[in-house]
Amino acid sequence: MIATSERVELVEYAESLAQMVLESDIVEQYQICLYKMQNNKETQAKISRFVKLKELYEEVQRFGKYHPDYKKVMSQIREYKRAMDLDPHVAEFKLAETDLQYLLDEISMYVGGAVSKNIKVPSGNPFFDNGSHGSGCGGGGSCGCSA
Secondary structure, rough: OOOOOHHHHHHHHHHHHHHHHHHOOHHHHHHHHEEEEEEEHHHHHHHHHHHHHHHHHHHHHHHHHOOOHEEEEEEHHHHHHHHHHOOOOHHHHHHHHHHHHHHHHHHHHHHHHHHHOOOOOOOOOHHHHHHHHHOOOOHHHHOOOOO
């Protein structure tokens, strides 16, 4: 591949965009929340307890309701997940993670739109997917869209 000044400029813009994202308040908040979550002993104990039970849960899922510990494991997994999700450090991290994902989705849509209006940019976010039909509804217009 021959390097042209246009390609070099494009790479420089991409690197500049990446640097702006890394230096953003959203990424800073994400890193702070991740650090708090990873360095809190109580939070890590809840996460560890949930992960250990999740392994047992996967084994129980293979047999379904016929597994002898099915009811016990199913109720415990919900209890442990709730305790983990309600932990302030985990909740704060999940919010920061969602904000970062939103930023990355938005950037992807802008970059994809700069290439073509019809480019498919999967974001996993219905807010972004609805406007462009980029990921496609797959219904042949049955959803009421004009795709």
